Amino acid sequence: MSTFIPDMSVNIAGVVMNNPVTTASGTFGSGAEYSDLFDLSKLGAVTTKGVANIPWQGNNTPRIAETYGGMINAVGLQNPGIDVFVERDIPFLKKYDTKIIVNVCGKSESDYVEVVERLADQPVDLLEINISCPNVKEGGIAFGQDPKAVERITAACKAKAKQPIIMKLSPNVTDITVMAKAAVAGGADALSLINTLTGMKIDVDRRKFVLANKTGGLSGPAIKPVAVRMVYQVANAVDVPIIGMGGIANAYDALEFIMAGATAVSVGTATFNNPFATVEVVDGIREFMIKNNIKSLEEIRGCVK
Amino acid sequence: MSQINKQSCKILKKEILGTDIISLVIGCPDIATNAKAGQFVNVYCKDSAKLLPRPISLCGIDKANGCIRIVFRVVGEGTKEMSGYSVGDDIEIMGPLGNGFPILNDKKAIIIGGGIGIPPMLGLARELECEKNIVLGYRDELFLNDEFRGLGNVYISTEDGSCGTKGNVIDAIKANAVEGDVIFACGPTPMLRGIKEYALANNITAYISLEERMACGIGACLACVCKSKEKDHHTNVNNKRICKDGPVFEATEVEI
Numbered sequence: 439m440s441t442f443i444p445d446m447s448v449n450i451a452g453v454v455m456n457n458p459v460t461t462a463s464g465t466f467g468s469g470a471e472y473s474d475l476f477d478l479s480k481l482g483a484v485t486t487k488g489v490a491n492i493p494w495q496g497n498n499t500p501r502i503a504e505t506y507g508g509m510i511n512a513v514g515l516q517n518p519g520i521d522v523f524v525e526r527d528i529p530f531l532k533k534y535d536t537k538i539i540v541n542v543c544g545k546s547e548s549d550y551v552e553v554v555e556r557l558a559d560q561p562v563d564l565l566e567i568n569i570s571c572p573n574v575k576e577g578g579i580a581f582g583q584d585p586k587a588v589e590r591i592t593a594a595c596k597a598k599a600k601q602p603i604i605m606k607l608s609p610n611v612t613d614i615t616v617m618a619k620a621a622v623a624g625g626a627d628a629l630s631l632i633n634t635l636t637g638m639k640i641d642v643d644r645r646k647f648v649l650a651n652k653t654g655g656l657s658g659p660a661i662k663p664v665a666v667r668m669v670y671q672v673a674n675a676v677d678v679p680i681i682g683m684g685g686i687a688n689a690y691d692a693l694e695f696i697m698a699g700a701t702a703v704s705v706g707t708a709t710f711n712n713p714f715a716t717v718e719v720v721d722g723i724r725e726f727m728i729k730n731n732i733k734s735l736e737e738i739r740g741c742v743k
Numbered sequence: 744m745s746q747i748n749k750q751s752c753k754i755l756k757k758e759i760l761g762t763d764i765i766s767l768v769i770g771c772p773d774i775a776t777n778a779k780a781g782q783f784v785n786v787y788c789k790d791s792a793k794l795l796p797r798p799i800s801l802c803g804i805d806k807a808n809g810c811i812r813i814v815f816r817v818v819g820e821g822t823k824e825m826s827g828y829s830v831g832d833d834i835e836i837m838g839p840l841g842n843g844f845p846i847l848n849d850k851k852a853i854i855i856g857g858g859i860g861i862p863p864m865l866g867l868a869r870e871l872e873c874e875k876n877i878v879l880g881y882r883d884e885l886f887l888n889d890e891f892r893g894l895g896n897v898y899i900s901t902e903d904g905s906c907g908t909k910g911n912v913i914d915a916i917k918a919n920a921v922e923g924d925v926i927f928a929c930g931p932t933p934m935l936r937g938i939k940e941y942a943l944a945n946n947i948t949a950y951i952s953l954e955e956r957m958a959c960g961i962g963a964c965l966a967c968v969c970k971s972k973e974k975d976h977h978t979n980v981n982n983k984r985i986c987k988d989g990p991v992f993e994a995t996e997v998e999i
Contacts, residue, residue: 464964466963467962467963467964467965470963471959471961471962471963471987472963474961475747475749475961487965493978493979493980494980495980495981495982496965496968496980496982499955499956499966499967499968499969500955500956501956501965501967501968502795502956502957502964502966504793504794504795504821507791507792507794508794509794509795509958511958511964511966513964513965513966516965516968516980516982518977518978518979518980519979522979658794659792707794708794709959710794710795710796710958710959711791711794711796712787713749713837713959713961714749
């Protein structure tokens with residue numbers, strides 16, 4: 439009996455990924471460090487750490503703390519700026535048979551638009567606009583919590599972008615479907631969700647905040663049920679593809695997101711616990727498809743009603 | 744591909760060196776082959792609710808027998824789990840990580856360790872073949888000090904004065920007129936600050952090993968940075984990655 443090879447490819451706004459798995463922005467750099475451990479071509483896409491128009495220093499340390507089944511971080515979008523990114527990171531990623539999703543951050547609408555314009559003629563596949571980082575004072579989440587701002591910034595990016603744009607949504611809102619609809623109204627080609635949940639940890643012995651930034655974004659398995667619920671809600675509210683993320687550590691986690699309606703999935707914090715988590719998720723989804731005679735992920739996408 | 748390996752390895756030997764100070768010898772030929780003093784390994788807990796690896800410095804590297812030794816203090820839930828491991832148990836580790844100490848055999852070295860910063864200095868003291876003055880700082884209870892015997896002149900400081908010079912490592916250096924032309928140090932940040940100051944005042948090059956809360960351990964996540972004097976070539980800002988560019992830095996390179 440010949441082994442049946444399932445079609446793992448997925449389509450995000452016309453961009454075909456070999457499989458549905460990418461990296462959650464900020465957990466994977468631009469891939470160089472992890473390329474020493476495995477072949478990046480095994481991933482459907484690499485989503486890079488957020489890049490701004492100019493270099494950002496990021497927050498003071500401590501930037502990270504473990505919590506039960508998760509962690510909080512307040513790195514503060516430290517990045518080398520678009521010039522270094524274009525010169526160094528894009529040519530590096532082009533060596534691999536994987537799609538490139540560039541996460542774009544900014545402190546003002548014009549910052550975002552500047553990066554989008556700089557990337558217009560670059561050989562990258564998708565832009566993920568980060569309007570949901572909880573760890574920077576200006577920009578970031580401030581744009582992601584107001585539907586008018588979401589629509590405006592989406593439209594401003596869309597007007598200049600040559601690649602399809604994905605808006606990355608924050609879970610720190612009353613109703614995420616309102617933000618999803620606003621992004622789609624602004625012209626979003628796809629949505630990513632969820633970013634981290636704003637959290638806090640206090641060192642009781644020292645009577646101090648653990649993080650220098652006081653608050654940080656909670657990620658990891660602890661947030662997965664919230665993320666699955668939000669992906670399900672958004673998938674039933676809008677008609678654009680969704681990249682689902684939030685606590686995915688294995689193939690079954692990823693399949694939950696796909697069954698909730700996600701087209702693709704990102705693995706983030708799990709990579710710290712297991713540097714090979716992304717490729718193991720790819721392999722696990724393939725095995726599940728073979729075992730259950732699933733020829734295409736279309737068959738199970740959004741299957742829970 | 745890289746020289747970094749992530750493997751499930753066997754614990755070959757376990758010792759309790761003092762209150763909450765544990766020593767484990769781990770069989771891991773692939774990691775031992777590539778390792779050098781001052782590098783570290785990530786230890787992955789069995790309880791996946793503790794999802795971040797624990798970065799632990801190498802106390803010893805035995806290439807001939809394909810093993811490494813780690814010595815750590817039980818300070819939280821992760822190290823508590825590790826303290827419960829027994830000989831024959833598996834331990835999941837990745838390494839070697841970080842840059843390690845430069846091996847400068849033509850110098851007269853002052854090797855300084857403070858508290859749980861002492862273990863990596865034992866590995867260095869064994870690797871360095873030059874003349875060595877070794878200064879070990881403790882709060883009160885001593886550990887590992889016997890193992891430095893024969894590797895150089897050993898000076899001890901204790902905060903409570905129960906052994907050696909009362910005070911810190913700088914007090915011990917001054918009290919014993921310890922000399923050298925290069926310093927290697929690991930310990931708490933206030934100690935490293937004092938050493939940096941002492942090294943500058945005496946025009947001695949100092950290599951210091953820093954620690955910070957880490958996640959990935961390989962330079963991707965930018966959690967464990969320290970401020971650097973010059974703009975760093977990789978980050979393009981005045982931040983260096985402790986896990987990747989360090990943990991050992993020439994003291995004037997970094998702001999601590």
